[in-house]
Amino acid sequence: MPEGDTVWQAAKRLHTALADKVLTRSDLRVPKFATADLTGRRVLDVTARGKHLLTRIEGGLTLHSHLRMDGSWRIYTANQRWNGGPTHQIRAILANTDLTAVGYRLPVLELLRTADEHRAVGHLGPDLLGPDWDPERALANLLQDPARPLGEALLDQRNLAGVGNVFKSEICFLLGVTPWLPVGALPADRAAQLPVLAKKLLEANRDRPTRNTTGLRSPDVFVYGRAPRPCLRCRTSLRVADQGDGSRERPTYWCPTCQTGPTPGPRHRTPGGAHSRTSRRTDN
Structure with a gap:
């Protein structure tokens, strides 16, 4: 999407x-x-x-x-x-x-x-690329359900508008936590970084023909779509699994060494697939 x-x-x-x-x-x-x-x-x-x-x-x-x-x-x-x-x-x-x-x-x-x-x-949270952007409100929205996995909370457009599955995985990697970490367990310093980081990533890419989160010519992303290739930081094999609330599950990528927090069980998604650009439908 x-x-x-x-x-x-x-x-x-x-x-x-x-x-x-x-x-x-x-x-x-x-x-x-x-x-x-x-x-x-x-x-x-x-x-x-x-x-x-x-x-x-x-x-x-x-x-x-x-x-x-x-x-x-x-x-x-x-x-x-x-x-x-x-x-x-x-x-x-x-x-x-x-x-x-x-x-x-x-x-x-x-x-x-x-x-x-x-x-x-009207249901949308603050827009990361819009004039209504409010990092304090966005963070408060994310933290209002502290038991919710961070990856699901980031995709919920009622919390903040603009993050999709690619940025979800990349934000979690850059914060050093897994997308399954409950939002309320996010350390305070990283919670404060989250809305700033999300805005920085989207702003940096709004004028680029090819999305890039690494600052490198190649690869252009840290984890998304890269399993089971090695992590750019620690060389551990990256992993992928589906994450969702039941309405729609999304392939979610992470590094088991660089990112701390809960991970799904042994049933992992088969790696592969190109970049793709959760009633709780959270992708609206």
Whole structure:
């Protein structure tokens, strides 16, 4: 799933292509909004809120989208061939005289009154890349359920918005604790570092074409996707196991030497897989 840095980049591209321009074509290919016509309206701005995209349009309207695992927005020039997927996967088309934005495989697409944006994003905690960022509030949110595993708490967008599975694993490694450590067991000094570290990582990557947490040319991450290769610090073989609250489990990577705290039992996930960009659904 795209994380806060990736969604921030998508918002920037959409804003550059659409903002302050009048729509000459709009096509929302979801049943509830299929008859909505935004043609003739000016796009005011496109902004990211955690992992959500808000396209604000004159007349007090907001087109809210969420990429989840497979969604994407692509920008095309007038003569450019659309190549984001087959036509039946297109969920939205927004065009002006110069550029066309095409939304593929968008699992969430809804047209709201701008005054009602809170219905879509009001549940989110402080946004790591947003103007509402508040490290003290984010940490307080994380600590309000002290028995919860740190990795699950970091993915819960109600605590802080923008961390996904890659940053979850990398943050835990840099803090020197396993993702299964209860939040309340996090030493006070590391708890104080957590929101600062999370913001530093996302800010450092919001303008990069390739995410990097190591500061090295290669590898670009410390643990995520690297099991069973050796840890960059201690050379111990990295490990991977699923972590989740039952609604969805995510591959979670850690170093058994550099990170202290609980770990799952002997049933580990088979290593492998490329980088991927928890009712308690916590990935919203």
